[in-house]
Amino acid sequence: MEIRIFDTKEEIARKCADLFEEVIRDKPNAVLGLATGASPVQTYKELIRRVKEGKISFRDIQSFNLDEYCDLPQNDKNSYYSFMRENLFQHVDIAPENTHIPDGNAKDINAECRNYDEKIKRAGGIDVQLLGIGTNGHIGFNEPDALFSEGTHRIKLSQSTVLSNSVYFTESPMPAYALTMGIRSIMEAKKIVLIAAGESKAEAIYRTVKGEVTPACPASILQTHPNVVLLLDRAAASKL
Ligand code: PGA
Numbered sequence: 001m002e003i004r005i006f007d008t009k010e011e012i013a014r015k016c017a018d019l020f021e022e023v024i025r026d027k028p029n030a031v032l033g034l035a036t037g038a039s040p041v042q043t044y045k046e047l048i049r050r051v052k053e054g055k056i057s058f059r060d061i062q063s064f065n066l067d068e069y070c071d072l073p074q075n076d077k078n079s080y081y082s083f084m085r086e087n088l089f090q091h092v093d094i095a096p097e098n099t100h101i102p103d104g105n106a107k108d109i110n111a112e113c114r115n116y117d118e119k120i121k122r123a124g125g126i127d128v129q130l131l132g133i134g135t136n137g138h139i140g141f142n143e144p145d146a147l148f149s150e151g152t153h154r155i156k157l158s159q160s161t162v163l164s165n166s167v168y169f170t171e172s173p174m175p176a177y178a179l180t181m182g183i184r185s186i187m188e189a190k191k192i193v194l195i196a197a198g199e200s201k202a203e204a205i206y207r208t209v210k211g212e213v214t215p216a217c218p219a220s221i222l223q224t225h226p227n228v229v230l231l232l233d234r235a236a237a238s239k240l
Contacts, residue, residue, distance in 0.1 A: 013042035033129030129189035137217035
């Protein structure tokens with residue numbers, strides 16, 4: 001694991017955008033694994049700026065998001081569909097049909113999960129996967145569990161995730177379930193970039209980097225991936 005520590009969230013975002021820019025320059029039709037939440041917002045702003053300046057283009061890019069809530073209308077302000085549209089997709093030249101987010105409202109959830117994995121495979125796999133991390137060590141919505149998950153699947157959100165994310169649900173109740181790419185899908189990405197800022201992430205980062213590899217801290221599996229970069233601020237890195 002390569003660990004880089006920065007003073008500000010803006011520096012993390014610039015470095016993260018640099019890594020994505022490198023992949024896109026190298027392979028203009030790259031397959032990007034994208035994340036939601038507070039962590040990637042600044043990185044998306046950087047990428048938008050670079051697209052507007054003509055440095056990079058998303059014209060031939062395909063994207064796959066990590067996760068989506070179940071039983072939340074697609075256009076709800078808290079859906080990850082809305083998040084991605086507002087924070088990235090509507091500001092860059094990506095073709096809507098090239099953006100993929102699991103459908104948490106699918107009638108046949110098992111078929112949706114299988115199709116999602118199949119689409120990733122058909123696209124040639126993920127070239128670079130962006131990750132945040134939960135205070136409980138989750139990546140995507142892979143919550144601490146007895147086993148590492150495999151492909152895309154439906155999960156019950158943990159108490160810790162409900163606590164962290166319920167602040168956004170001021171007008172409607174937070175969903176209890178979500179679809180998430182599995183650990184195997186994440187680990188199949190050729191490169192992984194994880195960003196974390198703030199003291200609330202310090203324990204999870206410590207367990208990710210120095211703890212045993214265990215599904216009790218899903219991000220710890222990243223120790224076994226050959227191409228992982230952690231971009232941290234000093235607070236998130238404070239227990240290393
Ligand atoms: P955050 O969430 O970026 O909003 O802190 C990260 C996560 O829960 O994976």
